[in-house]
Amino acid sequence: MRLRLAAFLFLALAAPALAQTLRVGVRAPMLTPDPASSFNPDRGITLQAYQPLLLQDPNLQPTPGLAISWKLRDPTTWEIKLRPGVQFSDGSNLTPADVLFSMDRIRKTEITQNYRSNLREITAAEAEGTDTVIIHTRNPAPTLPFDLATFPILSAHAAEGATLEDFNGGRAAVGTGPFRLVKWNPGQNVILERNPSYWGKAPEWERVEFRFVPNDSARVAALLAGDLDLIDAVPAELLDRVQSNDKLHTQSTIGVLAMFLQMDIGRAVTPYATTIDGQPLPKNPLADVRVRRAITTAINRQGLAQRVMQGTEEPAGQLMAPGLDNHVPSLLPPPYDPAKAKALLAEAGYPQGFGLTLTCTNDRYPGDDRLCQAIGQMLTASGIHAKVETTPIAILFRRRAGGGPEGKMDLSMYMIGYGPPNGLASAGLSSMAETQDRSIGRGGNNYSGYSNPELDKLIRAAEQELDPAKRAALTEQATRIVVDQVVVVPLLFTKNIWGMRKDLTITPRADSFTYAETIRSAP
Numbered sequence: 001m002r003l004r005l006a007a008f009l010f011l012a013l014a015a016p017a018l019a020q021t022l023r024v025g026v027r028a029p030m031l032t033p034d035p036a037s038s039f040n041p042d043r044g045i046t047l048q049a050y051q052p053l054l055l056q057d058p059n060l061q062p063t064p065g066l067a068i069s070w071k072l073r074d075p076t077t078w079e080i081k082l083r084p085g086v087q088f089s090d091g092s093n094l095t096p097a098d099v100l101f102s103m104d105r106i107r108k109t110e111i112t113q114n115y116r117s118n119l120r121e122i123t124a125a126e127a128e129g130t131d132t133v134i135i136h137t138r139n140p141a142p143t144l145p146f147d148l149a150t151f152p153i154l155s156a157h158a159a160e161g162a163t164l165e166d167f168n169g170g171r172a173a174v175g176t177g178p179f180r181l182v183k184w185n186p187g188q189n190v191i192l193e194r195n196p197s198y199w200g201k202a203p204e205w206e207r208v209e210f211r212f213v214p215n216d217s218a219r220v221a222a223l224l225a226g227d228l229d230l231i232d233a234v235p236a237e238l239l240d241r242v243q244s245n246d247k248l249h250t251q252s253t254i255g256v257l258a259m260f261l262q263m264d265i266g267r268a269v270t271p272y273a274t275t276i277d278g279q280p281l282p283k284n285p286l287a288d289v290r291v292r293r294a295i296t297t298a299i300n301r302q303g304l305a306q307r308v309m310q311g312t313e314e315p316a317g318q319l320m321a322p323g324l325d326n327h328v329p330s331l332l333p334p335p336y337d338p339a340k341a342k343a344l345l346a347e348a349g350y351p352q353g354f355g356l357t358l359t360c361t362n363d364r365y366p367g368d369d370r371l372c373q374a375i376g377q378m379l380t381a382s383g384i385h386a387k388v389e390t391t392p393i394a395i396l397f398r399r400r401a402g403g404g405p406e407g408k409m410d411l412s413m414y415m416i417g418y419g420p421p422n423g424l425a426s427a428g429l430s431s432m433a434e435t436q437d438r439s440i441g442r443g444g445n446n447y448s449g450y451s452n453p454e455l456d457k458l459i460r461a462a463e464q465e466l467d468p469a470k471r472a473a474l475t476e477q478a479t480r481i482v483v484d485q486v487v488v489v490p491l492l493f494t495k496n497i498w499g500m501r502k503d504l505t506i507t508p509r510a511d512s513f514t515y516a517e518t519i520r521s522a523p
Contacts, residue, residue, distance in 0.1 A: 050152030060423025096127035117441030256419035266449015298382035326425035353383030
């Protein structure tokens with residue numbers, strides 16, 4: 001009897017310890033542990049270790065974080081008060097010097113996607129006493145708090161001169177978040193451990209393993225088998241398998257991420273546009289707005305959302321989804337009209353259509369390769385004979401950034417997902433449609449070559465307008481220009497869907513981040 005009682009007590013005591021490790025499967029792999037990266041799969045993990053001044057609620061509105069208050073002293077001067085008593089994971093105290101160092105490091109760190117655009121209006125910053133940071137902006141920047149909620153604050157003494165290895169569990173892996181980044185194994189996983197110095201409520205999990213499982217079937221199979229406790233990006237075709245399992249359930253929300261086609265608009269000749277018989281076209285058809293309108297009209301978004309994605313995404317006709325910043329309810333997705341698309345092509349001088357390569361990822365978004373094939377078929381049926389190719393996102397990024405001759409973009413049209421990290425429509429407009437000037441953080445994701453000085457002025461005016469109603473009107477005006485000129489082709493608004501054990505719950509977020517801090521045992 002005593003032996004059985006001892007065994008029972010041992011198991012009872014051991015059970016909570018075993019439950020302290022959480023195993024999470026994510027579709028998109030982390031590409032770097034450097035917290036200067038603003039690439040969403042990287043942010044979703046590094047922001048659990050390195051926090052911004054302000055946090056973002058599930059709908060991406062700024063809330064107190066390392067800063068407890070923020071206010072305008074005048075139109076171009078912000079006062080930021082730091083939370084007292086915050087410590088980094090090594091036990092050192094957060095100071096204004098760490099904030100100043102972190103902003104300066106972002107400006108100097110060369111990473112393809114970083115937070116530089118979130119600092120573009122800041123001209124200077126200085127400490128005022130031991131708990132205050134004063135930020136000066138070039139122009140009025142009423143939405144700066146949204147930007148301050150995007151980039152992480154590092155320990156100056158730990159991150160000074162740090163290498164990639166230093167951030168990969170080394171001396172620079174020091175933050176204020178609920179977890180510490182212990183080890184990143186490229187293409188495999190990343191390990192986080194609870195930060196004993198965290199200023200907020202301690203997370204339930206002592207240790208979290210994020211496994212990178214790009215294959216949808218493999219990710220769902222691991223959840224069904226009990227090898228994973230929770231997964232993100234449950235694909236449409238496997239959703240029923242998760243929901244019908246009595247040991248599992250799902251949670252979801254509409255996301256800030258939208259799927260788009262981006263086109264090579266600005267070049268005189270584009271590399272993957274051909275005649276019907278495969279000869280290179282002497283001029284770029286995508287530079288003609290009538291061709292771009294034909295492309296957006298040729299796409300059956302309702303069919304993509306309901307049949308291809310089985311109701312897990314919604315048709316899009318603009319940059320921001322319903323319920324998010326500056327969504328314009330009257331901007332509906334263009335009606336699907338293949339006959340109109342053919343007429344527009346004929347009007348543009350392509351009565352027989354032309355050939356075009358559509359490039360998509362096959363490891364980043366739920367169903368991305370399947371979605372790409374369906375879009376290619378729709379384009380072909382409307383006269384644009386699409387050759388579909390799929391590739392890992394790392395390769396697409398390299399080709400987009402200059403993998404072609406003379407360092408030019410090695411793509412003509414590609415599908416990509418994008419959502420502004422700060423949740424603002426004006427930031428999305430600037431990133432996707434403003435004239436690209438990476439030196440000042442403008443047009444960071446506008447690789448199309450599209451440039452419209454009047455649109456640029458509108459976007460900047462919206463960013464600087466102190467009156468919220470006037471700012472919304474300017475943002476809507478800019479949005480309508482982007483849609484009318486088909487600077488990008490909005491396709492679908494994504495739904496973020498998590499599958500998990502029945503005894504777990506998560507706080508769904510518009511940015512799709514799987515924050516282990518918000519994963520809890522169900523009551």
